[in-house]
Amino acid sequence: MASLDGKTITASFNLISKVCSEVDALYEQLSNLFTSSINQLATETDTPWLVAGAPVEDLSEDDSGWLHRDALFALPLKSKGKGNRKIQGHLGFQISLAGDGVLIPGYNEPLLHVFLWTGDEEPNFEEGYFHYFPIPDDVSAPFEILSSRLVHWGNSDGTWDEKAWTFSLKIFDLATIDDLHHQVIKPMISLLTGARADEALPDSLSALVRYPEKAELVQLPE
Amino acid sequence: MLHAIASRKTRHHRRYHGERDGSEAKVSEEDEITSTVLGPLEFMDVEDGFQFWQSVIKNSGTAFSLPETPPGQIRYEFWPRRQASDNSGRIEPDLLVTLRWPDGLSRWLLVELKWRAPLSGQDQLHRQWLSFLNAEERANALHIFIAPTIAAGAEAISHSNVWGERGLSLISWLQIRSTLRELSRKKSGIGYWSAISDHFLEAIGIRRYHGIRNIEYNEIDIPMQLPSSVFWKQSA
Numbered sequence: 354m355a356s357l358d359g360k361t362i363t364a365s366f367n368l369i370s371k372v373c374s375e376v377d378a379l380y381e382q383l384s385n386l387f388t389s390s391i392n393q394l395a396t397e398t399d400t401p402w403l404v405a406g407a408p409v410e411d412l413s414e415d416d417s418g419w420l421h422r423d424a425l426f427a428l429p430l431k432s433k434g435k436g437n438r439k440i441q442g443h444l445g446f447q448i449s450l451a452g453d454g455v456l457i458p459g460y461n462e463p464l465l466h467v468f469l470w471t472g473d474e475e476p477n478f479e480e481g482y483f484h485y486f487p488i489p490d491d492v493s494a495p496f497e498i499l500s501s502r503l504v505h506w507g508n509s510d511g512t513w514d515e516k517a518w519t520f521s522l523k524i525f526d527l528a529t530i531d532d533l534h535h536q537v538i539k540p541m542i543s544l545l546t547g548a549r550a551d552e553a554l555p556d557s558l559s560a561l562v563r564y565p566e567k568a569e570l571v572q573l574p575e
Numbered sequence: 576m577l578h579a580i581a582s583r584k585t586r587h588h589r590r591y592h593g594e595r596d597g598s599e600a601k602v603s604e605e606d607e608i609t610s611t612v613l614g615p616l617e618f619m620d621v622e623d624g625f626q627f628w629q630s631v632i633k634n635s636g637t638a639f640s641l642p643e644t645p646p647g648q649i650r651y652e653f654w655p656r657r658q659a660s661d662n663s664g665r666i667e668p669d670l671l672v673t674l675r676w677p678d679g680l681s682r683w684l685l686v687e688l689k690w691r692a693p694l695s696g697q698d699q700l701h702r703q704w705l706s707f708l709n710a711e712e713r714a715n716a717l718h719i720f721i722a723p724t725i726a727a728g729a730e731a732i733s734h735s736n737v738w739g740e741r742g743l744s745l746i747s748w749l750q751i752r753s754t755l756r757e758l759s760r761k762k763s764g765i766g767y768w769s770a771i772s773d774h775f776l777e778a779i780g781i782r783r784y785h786g787i788r789n790i791e792y793n794e795i796d797i798p799m800q801l802p803s804s805v806f807w808k809q810s811a
Contacts, residue, residue, distance in 0.1 A: 384726065
């Protein structure tokens, strides 16, 4: 085991500081892209849902309370229709730099999870309502992996609020604003408007995470 | 101010990152940023100012458009105050831009800017659109919301869309930077103003994402392996 010295710690912090500055810009840019593209989709097309209020934002902390390892942003959605005020889902993203948010076998690097979750529960770190691995294999929320690239819960032929999904991207391979448009926003909109996993998430997406078999995702990597 | 920041002569802009000296009771960040960035437009040629607004509107993706030829006159009113048409008190948006063409055509841009602060009440933008502008202005106007994050504007639309298909134009400060970068190539006054204002926005925290893979990092900064010092000690 390597011995530690003060200079290494300071050099590491300087590097982390640069990473955080980039991640901050990524978060702000993505939150704006999510907001504007969803807003545009809802104004220009006849979507079955609408944005139901202010976005949900949260940061996770490590055990010391000094470091944020993950951040999430989500827009609450509800079905259109009079008198329907209850939130039925959240569309958003989670940035994970370390910890159980990145523990996908074969990856273990900064990841971006893009998701539509159903139900009225607000995504948050405190109560454990966020993306972490291994994924709980809960009988009340069974999931399947589609085309090695989409985690899918619920009825895939159902209405928008009967299914939930997540795809993940390597943040290291997202380097430009074009990447954010083509690898994050475009697939998100495609999935939201009913495209299949392999249509919305083609092999040409260089940042795309390929999930292992379900059996490997529900247990800790060795 | 723009020049002082560009030449690193001041730390005054740290206040826009939330730093406070403890003696000021109220810091008017929004108004100072509005005045610093958009104020110089009032001193520019009509053609230059028109180019800026034309680019902002085109880049925003709105269906609203301005004529291709520059107007004869552009009038800037910062913080104009009017009695609300529904008698609900006074309304003071951040900026009203009036563009008039020689043939009698007029267009209005109603601008609200935010700097990391919430809207003043859930209906602030709705009141501006419905009760500040008169019917003639509203029929020929675009309402623009500029902020670091545009969520508050989207929330206002989802609460009640009084803007119709023309929409409330949601523009992030980063999009304003993109427009400024485009214009910074111009040789006239607007080119220099765009470059220095783009720099100002970077300095106050409106940063572009460059990718974590492009972080400048020197491998020797972080020694990953134990140096072979034991071996050298033995041979000394």
